[in-house]
Amino acid sequence: MKVYADNAATTAVSPAVLQAMLPFFTEQYGNPSSVHGVGQEAAKALDAARAQLAALLHAEPKEIYFTSGGTEADNWAVRIALENGARKNKRHIVSTAFEHHAVLHALKKAEKDGAEVTLLDVHADGLVRLEEVAAAIRDDTALVTIMYANNEIGTLQPIPEIGRLCREKGVLFHTDAVQAMGHVPIDVAAQNIDMLSLTAHKFHGPKGVGALYCRAKIPIPIFIEGGAQERGKRGGTENVPGIVGMTAALAEACRNMDEDDRRVAGLRDKLIEAVAAIPHSRLNGDRERRLPGIANFVFEGIEGEGLLLLLDMAGICASSGSACTSGSLDPSHVLLAIGLPHEVAHGSLRLSLGAFNTEEEIDYIIKTLPPIVERLRSMSPVWERIRKGA
Numbered sequence: 001m002k003v004y005a006d007n008a009a010t011t012a013v014s015p016a017v018l019q020a021m022l023p024f025f026t027e028q029y030g031n032p033s034s035v036h037g038v039g040q041e042a043a044k045a046l047d048a049a050r051a052q053l054a055a056l057l058h059a060e061p062k063e064i065y066f067t068s069g070g071t072e073a074d075n076w077a078v079r080i081a082l083e084n085g086a087r088k089n090k091r092h093i094v095s096t097a098f099e100h101h102a103v104l105h106a107l108k109k110a111e112k113d114g115a116e117v118t119l120l121d122v123h124a125d126g127l128v129r130l131e132e133v134a135a136a137i138r139d140d141t142a143l144v145t146i147m148y149a150n151n152e153i154g155t156l157q158p159i160p161e162i163g164r165l166c167r168e169k170g171v172l173f174h175t176d177a178v179q180a181m182g183h184v185p186i187d188v189a190a191q192n193i194d195m196l197s198l199t200a201h202k203f204h205g206p207k208g209v210g211a212l213y214c215r216a217k218i219p220i221p222i223f224i225e226g227g228a229q230e231r232g233k234r235g236g237t238e239n240v241p242g243i244v245g246m247t248a249a250l251a252e253a254c255r256n257m258d259e260d261d262r263r264v265a266g267l268r269d270k271l272i273e274a275v276a277a278i279p280h281s282r283l284n285g286d287r288e289r290r291l292p293g294i295a296n297f298v299f300e301g302i303e304g305e306g307l308l309l310l311l312d313m314a315g316i317c318a319s320s321g322s323a324c325t326s327g328s329l330d331p332s333h334v335l336l337a338i339g340l341p342h343e344v345a346h347g348s349l350r351l352s353l354g355a356f357n358t359e360e361e362i363d364y365i366i367k368t369l370p371p372i373v374e375r376l377r378s379m380s381p382v383w384e385r386i387r388k389g390a
C-alpha cells in the first residue's frame with residue numbers, strides 16, 4: 001500500500017483544478033498585457049481569478065498581489081513593513097521563534113539591514129500568548145508577523161486576537177497563512193489582518209504560485225522591477241494557468257471545508273489515539289487548537305531519519321518536520337522552540353493528512369508504525385536506559 005501523509009510539504013493537484021488550468025496552456029495561452037483578443041481573453045481570466053480570490057479572503061481585488069508562492073509573499077511582506085517603518089524611524093519587528101524559514105531568514109536579513117527583531121518564545125503547547133505579543137510591541141515597532149498555523153506541529157495561533165491588538169496599537173500585522181488557508185475560515189477584514197501570505201500547492205493547487213494580500217492604503221514599494229504587472233509592483237508576465245488553478249483550488253477547499261475538516265480531523269484523531277499507546281511517545285502541541293490534518297510526534301530513543309526511511313520502505317510518505325534533509329543534523333527549530341530537549345526532538349515524525357487520505361490508509365499507518373518504532377528502539381544504544389528510567 002502507498003500512503004501519502006506529507007500534505008504539509010505539498011499536496012496533489014485536485015482533478016477539477018487540473019481541468020480548470022488546462023485551457024490556459026493550450027487555447028487561452030495569451031499574455032494578459034497583449035492588446036489582441038487572445039491576450040484579452042487571458043486578461044479577463046486573470047481579473048476573474050483576482051476577484052474570486054479576493055472574495056474568498058473577504059478582501060478587495062486591488063489588495064491581491066500574485067507571487068511565485070509563499071516564500072516570496074513572506075519576503076515581500078517583511079520588505080513592505082521595513083520600508084514603511086523606515087519612513088517613520090520604526091525598525092523593530094515582533095515575530096516568533098517557530099516561524100517558517102521564509103519569514104525567519106527574511107528577518108535575519110532585515111537585522112543585517114538595521115532592523116531589530118524580537119522573537120517570542122512559543123510555549124510547550126505550541127501557542128503564542130497574546131499578552132506576550134502585547135508586551136513586546138514598542139513605539140518603534142514596524143511589524144508583527146506571526147504564522148496562522150505552524151507547518152510542523154499544526155497549532156493554530158490566536159490570529160483574530162493578535163489582529164485586534166495590532167490594529168489598536170497601530171502596528172502592521174502580517175500572518176503567514178500558508179498552512180491554514182483552505183482549512184480554517186479566514187476573513188482578513190474581520191480578523192484585522194494587514195498582510196497575509198498563501199501558496200496554492202498546500203491546498204491542492206499547483207506549485208510555484210501564491211499571493212500576498214496587502215490592505216489598501218498601505219504603501220507598497222516595487223518588489224520586482226519590470227513591467228506594469230501587479231499594479232506596477234511586481235514585473236513579469238503573470239502565471240495565468242497557475243493563478244486560475246490556485247483560485248479554483250481555494251474555492252474548492254473553502255466549499256468543502258466543513259466536511260473535509262470533520263473527516264480529516266477524525267482520521268488524525270484516530271492516529272493520535274493509536275500513537276498514544278506507544279510507550280515513551282508524545283504528541284507535540286496543543287491537542288485541541290490545531291489544524292485538522294497535522295499531527296507531530298516524538299518517540300524517545302530513536303532518530304527521525306531512520307523512522308522515515310523504514311516508513312518509506314513500507315510505502316508511507318511522512319516527514320520529520322525538520323530541516324534534517326538540508327544536510328544539517330540540527331533537530332527542528334520548531335520543536336526546540338517549544339522546549340523539547342535536543343535528543344528528544346531528534347525522534348520526531350510529522351504525519352500530515354489531506355482530503356485525499358482514506359480510513360484504510362490510516363489503518364495501514366496504525367498497523368505499520370508501532371513495529372517500526374520497536375525495531376528501531378531494539379537497535380538503539382540509549383533505549384534500554386530510557387526504558388529503565390521510567
Ligand SMILES: *Cc1c(COP(=O)(O)O)cnc(C)c1O
Binds near residue numbers: 071102149176
Ligand atoms: C510551505 C510553506 C511556505 C513556503 O511556501 P512556498 O510556496 O513553498 O514558497 C511558507 N510558510 C509556510 C508556513 C509553509 O508551510
